[in-house]
Amino acid sequence: METEDQIKALPKLEQHIHIVGSVRPETLLWLVEEAGVEFPNSLKEVEQFFQYKDFDHFISVYSKVNDCITDERQFERIVYEMLEKEAQCNVKHVEAIFSTYDHVRRGLNHGLMIKALNRGIRKAREELGVGCTIRVDLVRNYGSEVGMKVLDLIEEEHENIVAIDLGGSEGGFPPAPYKEAFKRAGEMGLHLVAHAGEVSGPKSVWDAINYLGVERIGHGVSVSMDPSLLGFIKKQGITIEACPVSNVKTGVVPSINQHPIRRFYDEGLSVSVNSDDPSMFRTDMNQEYLQLNRELGFTVVDLFNISLNAVASSFLPETQKRRMIEEFQKEYLKIIA
Numbered sequence: 265m266e267t268e269d270q271i272k273a274l275p276k277l278e279q280h281i282h283i284v285g286s287v288r289p290e291t292l293l294w295l296v297e298e299a300g301v302e303f304p305n306s307l308k309e310v311e312q313f314f315q316y317k318d319f320d321h322f323i324s325v326y327s328k329v330n331d332c333i334t335d336e337r338q339f340e341r342i343v344y345e346m347l348e349k350e351a352q353c354n355v356k357h358v359e360a361i362f363s364t365y366d367h368v369r370r371g372l373n374h375g376l377m378i379k380a381l382n383r384g385i386r387k388a389r390e391e392l393g394v395g396c397t398i399r400v401d402l403v404r405n406y407g408s409e410v411g412m413k414v415l416d417l418i419e420e421e422h423e424n425i426v427a428i429d430l431g432g433s434e435g436g437f438p439p440a441p442y443k444e445a446f447k448r449a450g451e452m453g454l455h456l457v458a459h460a461g462e463v464s465g466p467k468s469v470w471d472a473i474n475y476l477g478v479e480r481i482g483h484g485v486s487v488s489m490d491p492s493l494l495g496f497i498k499k500q501g502i503t504i505e506a507c508p509v510s511n512v513k514t515g516v517v518p519s520i521n522q523h524p525i526r527r528f529y530d531e532g533l534s535v536s537v538n539s540d541d542p543s544m545f546r547t548d549m550n551q552e553y554l555q556l557n558r559e560l561g562f563t564v565v566d567l568f569n570i571s572l573n574a575v576a577s578s579f580l581p582e583t584q585k586r587r588m589i590e591e592f593q594k595e596y597l598k599i600i601a
């Protein structure tokens with residue numbers, strides 16, 4: 265097998281993918297039609313729409329996609345199609361991010377959305393053999409009171425929800441006010457993650473660790489600016505969910521070959537590779553892995569180690585993790601044979 269085919273064949277686990285960010289262009293056109301909005305109206309217009317000047321512009325496009333989702337049932341198709349793509353990249357398990365309040369504030373019902381997602385997830389498990397759990401993003405822009413309200417919603421309907429996250433505009437909304445919400449989520453048995461160090465400096469990551477007690481950091485690009493933070497993350501075994509293509513597309517990092525994931529990996533940090541918003545950034549898990557090989561010199565075994573990191577730091581139960589690691593090793597031996 266050629267190196268690139270080996271990389272595509274590697275078993276993978278995705279820890280950081282937004283369900284709305286994986287809406288396919290054709291599916292967006294269907295949503296646009298159902299919503300009765302004017303733009304985008306063709307695949308060409310979707311392509312233009314998915315070009316970003318900077319991070320804030322990306323957030324505004326993302327919000328316009330949210331406007332197009334008008335029926336809870338639409339999530340069944342959206343998540344199924346997301347998992348179909350993942351299965352094509354030999355992803356075995358996905359920890360998908362869902363910002364329920366983005367839709368609740370637009371009049372949709374949390375419980376019905378979670379039920380629709382789980383219908384799509386069950387169908388994908390049966391037909392494609394790919395697993396998926398849900399992590400709910402509190403979205404920092406809405407404030408900590410809404411964060412508490414989202415936890416109330418999770419208490420009402422929590423099937424397959426395993427974690428919470430804090431995404432949104434990192435710059436204007438630091439982690440500290442969410443301390444109580446994260447404490448409560450921990451008491452509810454949920455795992456804790458935050459987007460941090462994506463557009464803001466190391467302090468944002470320190471705050472996510474110190475105030476929120478996160479187990480994993482989404483992005484963590486600016487960890488590379490602070491050696492003491494890097495050392496602390498390594499010592500604590502906190503995982504960095506790297507999203508290299510996303511960081512280039514939003515202008516956070518100038519190019520893949522300048523992405524700090526190389527350094528994180530070389531320093532022995534637990535780091536995973538993820539597609540973030542694959543449709544909006546025109547990427548997928550194979551592309552992420554291939555880019556690391558082409559631009560940063562990651563070998564097949566390096567990339568397999570990254571797959572193992574992702575399983576080891578996933579939110580799967582321990583027995584399932586051990587089983588998956590064994591399966592990954594068996595597949596790997598076949599690939600390199």
Ligand SMILES: [Zn+2]
Nearest residue numbers: 431459482540
């Ligand atoms: Zn993200």
